[in-house]
Amino acid sequence: MKVLVPVKRVIDYNVKVRVKSDQSGVDLANVKMSMNPFDEISVEEAVRLKEKGAVEEIVVVSIGPQQAQETLRTALAMGADRGILIKTDDNVEPLAVAKILEKVIGEESPELVILGKQAIDDDSNQTGQMLAALLDWPQGTFASEVILEDGKINVTREIDGGLQTLSLQTPAIVTTDLRLNEPRYASLPNIMKAKKKPIDEKSPGDYGVDTAARLSVVKVTEPPVREAGEKVEDVSELVTKLKAKGAI
Amino acid sequence: MAFDAEIRQALIDQVRRFVTEKCIPLENQVGETDEVPQEIVDEMKQLGLFGLAVPEEFGGLGLDMETECLVALELGRTSPAFRSVAGTNIGIGSQALVLFGTPAQKDKWLPGIAAGDLISSFALTEPGAGSDAGSLTTKAIRDGDHYVLNGTKRYITNANKADLFTVMARTAPDVKGPKGVSAFVVERNTPGVSVGQPEKKMGQQGAHVCDVIFENARVPVENLIGEEGEGFKVAMSVLDKGRLHISAVATGMSERLIKEMVTYASERVQGGKPIIDHQLIQALLADSQAETYAARCMIMDAARRRDAGENVTILASSAKLFATEANGKVADRAVQVFGGAGYITDYGIERFYRDARIFRLYEGTSQIQQIIIARELKRAAQADQL
Numbered sequence: 001m002k003v004l005v006p007v008k009r010v011i012d013y014n015v016k017v018r019v020k021s022d023q024s025g026v027d028l029a030n031v032k033m034s035m036n037p038f039d040e041i042s043v044e045e046a047v048r049l050k051e052k053g054a055v056e057e058i059v060v061v062s063i064g065p066q067q068a069q070e071t072l073r074t075a076l077a078m079g080a081d082r083g084i085l086i087k088t089d090d091n092v093e094p095l096a097v098a099k100i101l102e103k104v105i106g107e108e109s110p111e112l113v114i115l116g117k118q119a120i121d122d123d124s125n126q127t128g129q130m131l132a133a134l135l136d137w138p139q140g141t142f143a144s145e146v147i148l149e150d151g152k153i154n155v156t157r158e159i160d161g162g163l164q165t166l167s168l169q170t171p172a173i174v175t176t177d178l179r180l181n182e183p184r185y186a187s188l189p190n191i192m193k194a195k196k197k198p199i200d201e202k203s204p205g206d207y208g209v210d211t212a213a214r215l216s217v218v219k220v221t222e223p224p225v226r227e228a229g230e231k232v233e234d235v236s237e238l239v240t241k242l243k244a245k246g247a248i
Numbered sequence: 249m250a251f252d253a254e255i256r257q258a259l260i261d262q263v264r265r266f267v268t269e270k271c272i273p274l275e276n277q278v279g280e281t282d283e284v285p286q287e288i289v290d291e292m293k294q295l296g297l298f299g300l301a302v303p304e305e306f307g308g309l310g311l312d313m314e315t316e317c318l319v320a321l322e323l324g325r326t327s328p329a330f331r332s333v334a335g336t337n338i339g340i341g342s343q344a345l346v347l348f349g350t351p352a353q354k355d356k357w358l359p360g361i362a363a364g365d366l367i368s369s370f371a372l373t374e375p376g377a378g379s380d381a382g383s384l385t386t387k388a389i390r391d392g393d394h395y396v397l398n399g400t401k402r403y404i405t406n407a408n409k410a411d412l413f414t415v416m417a418r419t420a421p422d423v424k425g426p427k428g429v430s431a432f433v434v435e436r437n438t439p440g441v442s443v444g445q446p447e448k449k450m451g452q453q454g455a456h457v458c459d460v461i462f463e464n465a466r467v468p469v470e471n472l473i474g475e476e477g478e479g480f481k482v483a484m485s486v487l488d489k490g491r492l493h494i495s496a497v498a499t500g501m502s503e504r505l506i507k508e509m510v511t512y513a514s515e516r517v518q519g520g521k522p523i524i525d526h527q528l529i530q531a532l533l534a535d536s537q538a539e540t541y542a543a544r545c546m547i548m549d550a551a552r553r554r555d556a557g558e559n560v561t562i563l564a565s566s567a568k569l570f571a572t573e574a575n576g577k578v579a580d581r582a583v584q585v586f587g588g589a590g591y592i593t594d595y596g597i598e599r600f601y602r603d604a605r606i607f608r609l610y611e612g613t614s615q616i617q618q619i620i621i622a623r624e625l626k627r628a629a630q631a632d633q634l
Contacts, residue, residue, distance in 0.1 A: 070254070185262060185294070188262065191262060192304075
């Protein structure tokens, strides 16, 4: 089985983001960037499936600037076999990402696509679902367990009421949730070997996809600063105050 | 070979991530229990840390000195006990084999050293001799196809976990001074080799040093490293490299302590403002930064020159002297900036203060570095090379 894993380069999860002074977005200058943590979980899952012998090849794809190649190298160091960099400096929205991936899938014919449920920069949580719709493939989103069995993919999903298990016919789309696995640290020897693995370079134009933004960002602001609370002597004072504020 | 810049950065990023996510949260625990948890040791093996300085053909990374120092700087940003687990395999325990080993010796031991499955240790110091390898008294007397070793080695890092020792011993008892010394690989399970209890130490809990005792230990002649009488040369080459590595570790600790000082000073309020806005505190921070930066520059310059094939004895000793003395001052200032908190164990600063102290002692004390520097200067002057 061939697995395709799209990976996105985002601000590292440890970085405290700052809003630009003109409120047009967040400041990316000199900020550490890394692979989206949910995509790391997707790569890890694909590598585990390969280690179990259920998968022969893992192809990783990233849509982004030249530096997204580093993100692909990280995935290759974790155990993916080759990469495709679709180079663009545009901010590509989820629908355009899904359309590009649809074309990549047309060329690569994977039987399984594993995506992070969302990227931690814009938290859209749309690409996997849109891709499933465009391809008309079954989807198992928010996976906390993925089991390959007799040509089927059993996906346990984290839903509001608990866990739901779906059985998907291949080819299928899976999006990963936080508890699916704990991604490995790529070993230092594998980081060095990853340099020798192939990365193809493409552009959105090669796939005939128009990546022009459909949405415009009106304003980005910092969350309001939390104000100090009020201390009360006892419960009756608390109740009185809450009533006065119309909270109860 | 010039190292690929992108790979180098990826390696450094990964080590920093490992240190930040895995080691730093365990610092207090390791300090209290005197033990680096086995899970962390296993993760260090998987990460490939034990093989940093073993050539690629033997399963290591074959890092050049510049990259090794950059990695050591990152490893320095946590309790030195973590680095010490792999430290002898990276450095003094493996390099005699890497630099002087025969192909058969390398095949036999380097893959295990690189994987971390064999722990290697360096046995030079004795109760009556240290950096003056010429005064060693441990003997290795040829007997047929074996050498018979007798003597005691002291303060041997990782001896309690070691599977292999690089041992300096006197093969020609009649020859005084360094020329009578040879280097050997001695396997721990050789009959007649025993290891003492770990010493109780001032700092670096989690890292251990012990005596190693040889009583008629028979070592096959094929375990001789280099030629008979080359032991001193082997030891000095290994130590040149080790000194740069240790300088980088100490400087990594200085960088960590600067970060801790600045963070604390920005939050701690005295006299109505954060103490970082008090000029006397600023002086402590600024001096620490300037000295640490100078140390980093010296280390990187010496490492690059070593990679270019220069003899760096004087540079390595200069870097070790300066970087570890600077580290001592930085650790002392860190306690000062933290004030009372710097003396309280929970803050971890007093632990770094104790851990730092060894950097000025091992792989040659500051005074030994001064002697080496002066000796090399004199030699260069006599050869009209100054």
